[in-house]
Amino acid sequence: MTMTAPKGSQKGKASPPASVVTAGTSEIRELFTRNMRTSGIYVALVALVALFGVLTGGASLGPGNITNIVLQYSYILILAIGMVIVIIAGHIDLSVGSVVALTGAVSAVVVIQYGQPWWVGVIAALVTGLLIGAWHGYWVAYVGIPAFIVTLAGMLLFRGLTLVVLDNVSLSPFPAEYGQIASGFLNGLLGGAGYDVFTLVIFAIAVAGYAFSQYRTRKALISYNQLVPSFPLFIAKIVVVAVAVMTFAWQLATARGMPIVLIMLAILILAYSVVMQRSVFGRQVYAIGGNVVAAALSGVKVRTVNFWIFVNMGLLSALAGIVFSSRSNGAQPGAGNMFELDAIAAAFIGGAAVTGGVGKVAGAMAGGLIMAVMSNGMQLMGIDQSVQSVIKGLVLLLAVAFDIYNKRRAGSR
């Protein structure tokens, strides 16, 4: 949410938007400095995209590569949605990589070994994820063991169970329908010459939806005498977002069309953003992370909420496990190794606080994309794996340091 300094007039009853605040360079500067903490992450993402676009001579921005990034990092983003919720509540989950492996393995055993249809495998994996989440939730919420320990145990436990389920060997290949989950596309539904009209239409609807919801939020804010950016700046913001999104859509449309996994991801992001920002449950998660005693004394059922946070994490881990096994067309004992660290890094780069109470789904997505764009760009440039790891580590450290620096500055004011 963006705010600018009041000009005194906004206390008036029904002041028209134009008189609320005045646009100008000072406002843009204000907007930037004030919102560095919340929007800095998106600026960084755009800068990184541009940087690698230049460094790779445009290759990273090509249609094929854009599609690739979406397919390749979708499961990290799915994990990051659950992880940021866990982190907002003041916990952590180190087990998600192992859970990805185990749920993928369960699905593979059901579909490949027992020859069941693909959806039976999906359901089996989801149920496994739910049970694992309930297991973690029980120990964290009801027994009171720190999540760090519970999920560290889970990391070992479920990795071991993966080996048991797979009998120490890889299983492949899945039937073609199963592969569609991660690698399928929706295209050609509305035709188009050299580009997919369906993809463009979907994205255009999304942009229109975004613009409309922004407009409604703005109107509501004004009616409650809240501070809003001036109208030209508001329009400028929407135009920038629309151009960026439609460029992205064009690149997808000229490649292979709309990835199914992107639709799934979009639905998840939208749904979880609404849950975290608007629902009572989401509020309670923030309240627990911000001050657990105050939350308990306000009637929040802390244990119940913590339990469901982990159940949800288990479910999303299973979903990521399904997508990953689908993409790798099989299940391996070592699948999902270190995924937890990517998901945690995404949440923290995306502005979540180590102490809990702060963070956003959208931020975690931007954080995940930053990691994705960096990995992908460095791969395209042929940078050595070891150097990539060093750079990613430094980025994580600097992102959190920047966050802490900002907070300290805000606190000293």
Next chain:
Amino acid sequence: MVEHILEMQSITKSFPGVKALSGVSLAVERGEVHAICGENGAGKSTLMKVLSGVYPAGSYGGEILFKGQTCSFSGIRDSEHAGIVIIHQELALVPHLSIAENIFLGNERRGKSGLIDWHRTNAEAGVLLDSVGLREEPTTPVGQLGVGKQQLVEIAKALSKEVQLLILDEPTAALNDNDSAHLLGLVRDLRTRGITSIIISHKLNEIEAIADHTTVIRDGKTVETLDMADPDVNVDRIIRGMVGRDLEAFYPSRDSKPGEVVLRVEDWTVRHPTQDRLVVDQATFEVRAGEVIGIAGLMGAGRTELMMSIFGRSYGRYISGRVFMHGKETRTRTVAEAIEARIAYATEDRKAFGLNLIDDIARNISGAALGKLSSWGFVNHHEEAAAAEFAMKSMNIKAPNVRSIVGKLSGGNQQKVVLSKWLLTDPEVLILDEPTRGIDVGAKFEIYTLINSFVDAGKAVVVISSDLLELLGTCDRIYALSTGRITGELPAADATEERLMTLMTKDKELIA
């Protein structure tokens, strides 16, 4: 002639916005037991922190003479080096280390190699334990000892530092009668060994029994020093010194018209969450519609514990007792049930227990009433913002807007956010724990006005306060609490600070 081991002359100490000490003088004779008395917030603990160097030289005004020499301690290590040791109310022991390790922590007995000489450590610890009358192995972890024995370990630790002036801050507050008696015996014993003690206590009977002199502090100033050998000096005399103030014209007036009983609590008994003692013992009280009742009690009397345990059993281990709303027995076993029963509890520690400091005003205010502001599990943003907007106007919360972060508001405005949050749950009984702690005079007046308008609407209020004047100025009736028991009930018209203080310092065995 009398030799003074310690002289503190016109000590002043200020914190941002508050003058904690404004000219305290204290003279302690060598080899005596000197008691310091005063109401909560009178400045006793601050004075001892000045003396022990917790507040370093230069951060306070006035002069400290120890054994005739001017002291300027820059930290606890300096004062301990000089022979002054303070034992705080919250003991500073490491539970997982042994008694011997705790005694010599930071002062380890080393051998020639520089490594710790365990034989010497344990042997010397054994001698020290004998001298304080504690029969435990030096290798026993401190966490396995009761509070009383831990207190003795602290004293043994002080002795190991060759203490000359021992300061005990509320040493018996958490002890049972036997342990208290033993501790006081030990302090007498130390006196015969030439160790001077300063003892801060709310238990005036103990002071009468043990002290040679008593210095009374009130509002950051020394009132008087009483010679306990004087036959005219007794508990009542000390109390008079502690409270002697005039009721200022500081509290808005109100016509009280108490109606029917709204909340009644019977035989409420609560055990300490970890220790084996009762924090609240058979408390019975009631509050009527249109009435403000006060709960008076010294620190550790169990005021907060009583109210928090009633409010969703948020403190301790429940033993027995019943809660009635409008004469009907009501379940308040969880906070949600208590809120449902239309009870609200605004905590004494708003930062730690009352607010999410990193979130905004609107979300803090709606925090306890989300059920009302939501449908199908989703919060209605517009209603929430409107409720917060209304609260900001009616409570006069000074902030840019409802999206301002609560952590950046002043104490008074934060307190108004807490009150708004609970008023939004539409309570019939509002329990206010230290509602004006740490806020300025103007905001205090606003909060008193708010209490008045709330009870004028036929609701009931319970006020817990360390400030007796506040209770006298705002309440219709006052209950006094001492060591977990309700020791008396006075209509405000009959209550005086002296009478309340007498009830608040009444020990168990004195209750008829």
